[in-house]
Amino acid sequence: xxxxxxxxxxxxxxxxxxxxxxxxxxxxxxxxxxxxxxxxxxxxxxxxxxxxxxxxxxxxxxxxxxxxxxxxxxxxxxxxxxxxxxxxxxxxxxxxxxxxxxxxxxxxxxxxxxxxxxxxxxxxxxxxxxxxxxxxxxxxxxxxxxxxxxxxxxxxxxxxxxxxxxxxxxxxxxxxxxxxxxxxxxxxxxxxxxxxxxxxxxxxxxxxxxxxxxxxxxxxxxxxxxxxxxxxxxxxxxxxxxxxxxxxxxxxxxxxxxxxxxxxxxxxxxxxxxxxxxxxxxxxxxxxxxxxxxxxxxxxxxxxxxxxxxxxxxxxxxxxxxxxxxxxxxxxxxxxxxxxxxxxxxxxxxxxxxxxxxxxxxxxxxxxxxxxxxxx
Numbered sequence: 318x319x320x321x322x323x324x325x326x327x328x329x330x331x332x333x334x335x336x337x338x339x340x341x342x343x344x345x346x347x348x349x350x351x352x353x354x355x356x357x358x359x360x361x362x363x364x365x366x367x368x369x370x371x372x373x374x375x376x377x378x379x380x381x382x383x384x385x386x387x388x389x390x391x392x393x394x395x396x397x398x399x400x401x402x403x404x405x406x407x408x409x410x411x412x413x414x415x416x417x418x419x420x421x422x423x424x425x426x427x428x429x430x431x432x433x434x435x436x437x438x439x440x441x442x443x444x445x446x447x448x449x450x451x452x453x454x455x456x457x458x459x460x461x462x463x464x465x466x467x468x469x470x471x472x473x474x475x476x477x478x479x480x481x482x483x484x485x486x487x488x489x490x491x492x493x494x495x496x497x498x499x500x501x502x503x504x505x506x507x508x509x510x511x512x513x514x515x516x517x518x519x520x521x522x523x524x525x526x527x528x529x530x531x532x533x534x535x536x537x538x539x540x541x542x543x544x545x546x547x548x549x550x551x552x553x554x555x556x557x558x559x560x561x562x563x564x565x566x567x568x569x570x571x572x573x574x575x576x577x578x579x580x581x582x583x584x585x586x587x588x589x590x591x592x593x594x595x596x597x598x599x600x601x602x603x604x605x606x607x608x609x610x611x612x613x614x615x616x617x618x619x620x621x622x623x624x625x626x627x628x629x630x631x632x633x634x635x636x637x638x639x640x641x642x643x644x645x646x647x648x649x650x651x652x653x654x655x656x657x658x659x660x661x662x663x664x665x666x667x668x669x670x671x672x673x674x675x676x677x678x679x680x681x682x683x684x685x686x687x688x689x690x691x692x693x
Contacts, residue, residue, distance in 0.1 A: 627655030637669030
């Protein structure tokens, strides 16, 4: 460990994560147009310095200074008497300098108008921002669903990256406040690497084309195997028909949402129970609601495994309610009784405040029986 690393460790400074250099777009190829003006500038400065030394016997420093103020046409005047030959040389130097300067400005304006350099610099800054993300979602393809999904992700403080291959993504990102975004083909491996998929929690694909969603799901599952990730991504997809829903699930999607089915369920629920129209929306989606609902996985090592629900005293300690248990085999038990056993890797559907749910998650994550049970 060198001295700099020791100082950082002593001061508890953390080095911000950086993207892989191979992922950063190259700036230098776009600077090739500036090589000729730069070479001509060096040649004119060198010729001017040699000319003043030979014609009027200037010192090297005086010759460089006189060449610089003449070349740039700042008009400071002569730093020492110049002969007639020297003045003719100065006139030619001014003309050459003006020509080189004009061409350089023209090339600079032309390159800026093309937008390549600005786009590269923007992408590099974006990749540095994305490299700092952890447990984020990669949202693919911009559309109306993406707009609403990202609004909810922002409200819940869940980081995300939006990827879309169309050039309009830059304008859409500014309009709909996407903090991180990329213009790329989402199913390409390079796009997944740039989106920092290795540290992501999951991926959401919302394309209206079933082919795009299929290609993306297959690419993500292949990415998992090639990079030896410890746990699979949580993949959410959209589909128009029920046959597409089943197809995407078989291909590897964890959750497939059908807008048609959701709309039908919502309308039928409103028709059957008009007084309950906004209850679910208020409960689940309102940002300032004190109540929350989450699914908590019981680890294999948890002290609560093979304990009865009433023996955990979760309700008394955390002031939360368990309204459902999903077993490892997929069987779901709604409104479980106190004698229901908690099995390994089952999922508990918990309702309560955010603080209470956090306490519940901490309790179930412990290996030994928590001390809080002594006071219940």
